[in-house]
Amino acid sequence: MEDIVPAIIIVGLAAVLFWILRTFSDNNTRRKLFETRAAIHRDLVNRFGSGEELIAYMSSPAGREVFGPAPAETPNPLKRILGAVQTGIVLVAVGAGLFVLSQSGWYGSDGRDGFAFLGILALALGAGFLISAFAAVKLSRRFGLITSPAGAPAASED
Helix, strand or coil: CCCHHHHHHHHHHHHHHHHHHHHHHHHHHHHHHHHHHHHHHHHHHHHCCCHHHHHHHHHCHHHHHHHCCCCCCCCCHHHHHHHHHHHHHHHHHHHHHHHHHHHHCCCCCCCHHHHHHHHHHHHHHHHHHHHHHHHHHHHHHHCCCCCCCCCCCCCCCC
């Protein structure tokens, strides 16, 4: 059991670090988008000579579109499903590799249990991601969020 703990800690720290980096990256992208939108608004406001001209522009359809609320991010189920499939495939491959490594024994018996535990854990997580992606595809089609590709027969949802 003491062989497993350091491996679990390392994998857990790597996962948390990846999540933190991804969160910062997403927030940075959103921040840049809003800064760009604010700069465009600032430049447009500075181009008008008087407040009446600005109010007239803002009440026009073009002004309402420019100065209206920022467009909300539209959910993209295909992107999320593809991410789950990719993660699932990678975890299944890593899990299979670790499990095979645990059975080979070329390193001795010191880490056999640790490699087997991590391999089975990664296999289970990968299978979970793949099952989740499959369920998401079925539910997304049923709810009309995605449609079958052109030319492909629609799967029956019985």
